Amino acid sequence: MTGRPPVVPVQGTTRLYAVLGDPVAQVQAPALMNPVFVELGIDALVVPVHARPHHLETVVRGLQRVENLDGMFVTVPHKAAVRGLADRCGPAVAIAGSANVLRREADGSWLAENFDGSGFVTGLVGAGLDPRGSRAALVGAGGAGSAIAAALLAAGVDRLSLYDTDTAKLTALAARLDGHWPGRVHTLSGPRLRDADLAVNATPLGLRADDPLPFPLQDLAPGCAVADIIMKPRETRLLREAAARGHRIHHGIHMLEGQLNSYRAFFDLR
Numbered sequence: 310m311t312g313r314p315p316v317v318p319v320q321g322t323t324r325l326y327a328v329l330g331d332p333v334a335q336v337q338a339p340a341l342m343n344p345v346f347v348e349l350g351i352d353a354l355v356v357p358v359h360a361r362p363h364h365l366e367t368v369v370r371g372l373q374r375v376e377n378l379d380g381m382f383v384t385v386p387h388k389a390a391v392r393g394l395a396d397r398c399g400p401a402v403a404i405a406g407s408a409n410v411l412r413r414e415a416d417g418s419w420l421a422e423n424f425d426g427s428g429f430v431t432g433l434v435g436a437g438l439d440p441r442g443s444r445a446a447l448v449g450a451g452g453a454g455s456a457i458a459a460a461l462l463a464a465g466v467d468r469l470s471l472y473d474t475d476t477a478k479l480t481a482l483a484a485r486l487d488g489h490w491p492g493r494v495h496t497l498s499g500p501r502l503r504d505a506d507l508a509v510n511a512t513p514l515g516l517r518a519d520d521p522l523p524f525p526l527q528d529l530a531p532g533c534a535v536a537d538i539i540m541k542p543r544e545t546r547l548l549r550e551a552a553a554r555g556h557r558i559h560h561g562i563h564m565l566e567g568q569l570n571s572y573r574a575f576f577d578l579r
Contacts (some may be wrong), residue, residue, distance in 0.1 A: 335541035388452020395421035407452030428459025432563030441465035454511030515545035
């Protein structure tokens, strides 16, 4: 036994799935999904595709015309933009305003859905951090952050405080959420996450070693748990410094792992 992951044989019959992002060095979907294909005996492969924002439509439209490509996983910074490149959108996309998967339908059209939020909550619950009845604060109103915000409210948080440096994006998200969960969403004028039971970083800050913290840790209550959605590096500066202060931490990979069953059902992998 070498401990190496199973090798996916590539042949003329192999079905393809793409992971779209900018950058893509940090993506974990191939490492999560390719072993599933091997386990299920499915002749398919997930590969990363580096797409710059100004090339996104060209890349997606090209991939949609690849006859042996069945789906796409979408990561930063394309989750909001890619929804406009699908023919239909699922209910989570309508609320969050973003998508993280696209599926080719039998008629050749493309359906977009978003499992970031449900995956994040599944990961929290699995780690013993059920958000029901808690006060949550989230920084980052982008594609993943929007989906997580909706899922936290659906999971029963009493109060959700939101902050983003883009005030227009923040205001639009708060308005969408308030339409479904009135009175439970509050916007912040700065990243001061006081009185929260759960503080979530849903920004890209932490992908690089020299990134600043997304929010100051000294404002957090002693019992506040700190979650990051960044998957690589696993130990972001935020999580390291939060742990050093005695906070319980929650790693980004749990959000992806929490989506695995949703991916299997969405793509009918069995």
